[in-house]
Amino acid sequence: xxxxxxxxxxxxxxxxxxxxxxxxxxxxxxxxxxxxxxxxxxxxxxxxxxxxxxxxxxxxxxxxxxxxxxxxxxxxxxxxxxxxxxxxxxxxxxxxxxxxxxxxxxxxxxxxxxxxxxxxxxxxxxxxxxxxxxxxxxxxxxxxxxxxxxxxxxxxxxxxxxxxxxxxxxxxxxxxxxxxxxxxxxxx
Numbered sequence: 684x685x686x687x688x689x690x691x692x693x694x695x696x697x698x699x700x701x702x703x704x705x706x707x708x709x710x711x712x713x714x715x716x717x718x719x720x721x722x723x724x725x726x727x728x729x730x731x732x733x734x735x736x737x738x739x740x741x742x743x744x745x746x747x748x749x750x751x752x753x754x755x756x757x758x759x760x761x762x763x764x765x766x767x768x769x770x771x772x773x774x775x776x777x778x779x780x781x782x783x784x785x786x787x788x789x790x791x792x793x794x795x796x797x798x799x800x801x802x803x804x805x806x807x808x809x810x811x812x813x814x815x816x817x818x819x820x821x822x823x824x825x826x827x828x829x830x831x832x833x834x835x836x837x838x839x840x841x842x843x844x845x846x847x848x849x850x851x852x853x854x855x856x857x858x859x860x861x862x863x864x865x866x867x868x869x870x871x
Contacts, residue, residue: 713848
């Protein structure tokens with residue numbers, strides 16, 4: 684009788700330990716996803732801050748290209764104001780990336796702009812920021828994958844559901860970027 688009681692207590696202790704370790708693992712993964720999203724937001728803020736400087740530099744050279752400049756400004760403002768789901772935020776960010784591509788393409792028509800040191804430096808910084816955003820997206824998506832995998836695997840899915848953990852959304856490219864799947868090529 685005592686052996687059965689000890690066996691039962693050991694089993695109960697092992698189940699409790701498993702629940703504790705699984706819960707802590709899920710909390711760690713959730714926090715890594717939050718950290719990764721924060722990295723994306725930091726880089727997007729940097730991009731938002733660079734865009735007005737870039738636009739001011741371009742304005743002097745391309746005054747009659749007002750529609751392109753306004754499209755960049757509008758896309759930037761929409762991306763900054765996007766507070767919806769991750770999918771809405773990703774769409775706004777993808778639209779901003781597209782308008783920036785058109786702004787850099789516009790510079791091909793203005794040789795003096797292509798030679799302007801401020802423009803070149805801002806273009807380099809923005810390109811560097813875009814690369815960091817891409818790296819941050821990959822880091823975020825790898826953390827989401829780890830968390831979602833853990834939440835879908837048995838028996839950790841039972842622990843996750845009981846403590847209210849939910850699957851996270853991946854940061855996806857829009858359809859036009861998925862179709863292209865090529866890096867932006869800008870030549871100055």
